[in-house]
Amino acid sequence: MKLSGSQILIECLLEQGVDTVFGYPGGAVIQIYDELYKSSDKINHILTAHEQGAAHAADAYARVSGKVGVCIATSGPGATNLVTGIATAYMDSIPMVAITGNVGVPLLGKDSFQEIDIIGVTRSITKHNYIVKNVDELADTIREAFLIAKSGRPGPVLIDIPKDVTIKETEFTALKQEDFCSNVVINTDYVNPKDIEIAKKLIDESKKPFIYIGGGIIISGAEKELLEFAEKIDAPVANSLMGTGSFPQNHKLSTGLVGMHGNVASNEGIMNCDLLIAIGARFSDRVTSSIATFAPGAKVLHIDIDPAEIDKNILTTNNIIGDAKTVLSELNKIINKKGHHEWIAQVNAWRSKYTITHSVSDTLNAKEIIEAIDKISQGNAIITTEVGQHQMWAAQYYCYKEPRTFISSGGLGTMGFGTGASIGATIANPNKRVVQLAGDGSFRMNCNELSTIAYYNLPIIIVILNNSVLGMVRQWQHLFHEQRYSQTVLDRGPDFVKLALAYEIDGYRATSIEEFEEIFTKAMSQNKPAVIDCIIDKDDKVFPMVAPGAPTNELIVE
Numbered sequence: 001m002k003l004s005g006s007q008i009l010i011e012c013l014l015e016q017g018v019d020t021v022f023g024y025p026g027g028a029v030i031q032i033y034d035e036l037y038k039s040s041d042k043i044n045h046i047l048t049a050h051e052q053g054a055a056h057a058a059d060a061y062a063r064v065s066g067k068v069g070v071c072i073a074t075s076g077p078g079a080t081n082l083v084t085g086i087a088t089a090y091m092d093s094i095p096m097v098a099i100t101g102n103v104g105v106p107l108l109g110k111d112s113f114q115e116i117d118i119i120g121v122t123r124s125i126t127k128h129n130y131i132v133k134n135v136d137e138l139a140d141t142i143r144e145a146f147l148i149a150k151s152g153r154p155g156p157v158l159i160d161i162p163k164d165v166t167i168k169e170t171e172f173t174a175l176k177q178e179d180f181c182s183n184v185v186i187n188t189d190y191v192n193p194k195d196i197e198i199a200k201k202l203i204d205e206s207k208k209p210f211i212y213i214g215g216g217i218i219i220s221g222a223e224k225e226l227l228e229f230a231e232k233i234d235a236p237v238a239n240s241l242m243g244t245g246s247f248p249q250n251h252k253l254s255t256g257l258v259g260m261h262g263n264v265a266s267n268e269g270i271m272n273c274d275l276l277i278a279i280g281a282r283f284s285d286r287v288t289s290s291i292a293t294f295a296p297g298a299k300v301l302h303i304d305i306d307p308a309e310i311d312k313n314i315l316t317t318n319n320i321i322g323d324a325k326t327v328l329s330e331l332n333k334i335i336n337k338k339g340h341h342e343w344i345a346q347v348n349a350w351r352s353k354y355t356i357t358h359s360v361s362d363t364l365n366a367k368e369i370i371e372a373i374d375k376i377s378q379g380n381a382i383i384t385t386e387v388g389q390h391q392m393w394a395a396q397y398y399c400y401k402e403p404r405t406f407i408s409s410g411g412l413g414t415m416g417f418g419t420g421a422s423i424g425a426t427i428a429n430p431n432k433r434v435v436q437l438a439g440d441g442s443f444r445m446n447c448n449e450l451s452t453i454a455y456y457n458l459p460i461i462i463v464i465l466n467n468s469v470l471g472m473v474r475q476w477q478h479l480f481h482e483q484r485y486s487q488t489v490l491d492r493g494p495d496f497v498k499l500a501l502a503y504e505i506d507g508y509r510a511t512s513i514e515e516f517e518e519i520f521t522k523a524m525s526q527n528k529p530a531v532i533d534c535i536i537d538k539d540d541k542v543f544p545m546v547a548p549g550a551p552t553n554e555l556i557v558e
Helices: 005-015 027-038 051-065 083-091 118-125 135-150 163-167 193-205 216-220 223-233 264-272 324-334 341-353 366-376 389-397 418-428 440-444 447-455 471-480 496-502 513-525
Strands: 002-004 020-023 044-047 069-073 096-102 128-131 156-162 169-171 209-213 237-239 254-257 275-279 299-304 318-321 382-385 434-439 461-466 506-510 530-535
Touching (some): 005 027, 020 418, 027 069, 027 096, 027 163, 051 069, 051 083, 051 418, 083 118, 083 156, 096 118, 096 163, 118 128, 135 169, 193 275, 209 223, 216 324, 275 324, 299 324, 389 434, 418 434, 434 440, 496 506, 506 513, 513 530
Parallel strands (some): 069 096, 209 275, 299 318
Antiparallel strands (some): 002 169
């Protein structure tokens, strides 16, 4: 049958199982939005306040659902407004397809109104990108884009569609997902048996094994295989920020967060183990600090789907290229059950000797706020965050027992991520309550999305840890720059309670833990959005902390 480019786009989205897209219309995508209007019974469109909010919402939708997130923007500034969201997804390996409009093919390259070379702009922050100048190529391009976005190590893919391509017609033949093949996708299911045997030998010889996990466990869906593996070899498990929730943090083998603001048991464990097993993790600088001193006595076994990550930051003793779920399944078949009682006792001693302290105890503080959220939500919420001190506190003090419940910008560290992300998370899983943790600095960057939350009546609870400063930068200024607080004091509006009320969202202010618990309990009992402005001390700091370039077990603990 003959269809226009816009109709083909909608049909291909439906082929891919897309039921929700996030976006903002404009002239170059007006034909696409016309077809979305006609297909509103099949595809739900969420109109955000800003294109960046749409990108973050699509990103979080993918993180929570495991499906490909989709966002749409018009040409020029609409397309460039997606860039930070695309880069955020790229750094965290999130499957997302961004669809942008552009000027007609005859106008390309002529500095036409609202023209931008979005392909050139996004080349380094996408897994792949396309400009479709021929409507005959549109269907297969869309199919290939989705396949690339979700296969292997996932990532964002951008499709730029000139306006005349959305109007022109061509023959269209529907395909099922499984019937479409592409030579650009590499099979990652195969695992070399020799590598498995070498890994088994390393594990058998180890007396102090330690497991370090990243976001690859969640992407692969390997949490059950990981649990079996850790219990079989009796090894402690530490998670990167992106790996949060992939191993239950109430498990006796969990040591929690590792790295710059990691728990002492995690950092000491890695620095003193004789075998470090890294799974779906990329040894970022926030984990390793000084590479020269990282895990000095350990052999390193690295399991990752992306060959480019092997030996990139840390040299390995052995590595296994493959999907984490597949690799762990193979290992679990052949490894024997171990017992490392002395080693576990040592790790537990580090855990009990050094507990996270809080610098301010006589005022409302982040630790008691987040622990109250955990208790009142019964650990059953999805936590989204902005970036800064509150992000680290969220990782430290909430007990994550399931994957896809901690949604945060890890690699790029995007302030302004959280509110858009809370929208996408709520749409992806309406059966779990979404709590957004924000700093006052980060929340200023995206509070326009309160209009989206209000319009769709999304029952998101936004908890602002308001210290009236740019907290993490101030903490560094305090510790390493002789308390020169250059441009980090945020002694200005808005009044967040009044701002919430302006959008007809319930707004509250808490200055004590008793007030907060009462307000949060009330908000949890209601099926509507709320904003809670929590006044905390500007000198409340994130501890432990590793100084820049220091070994990760040289922790500042108070």
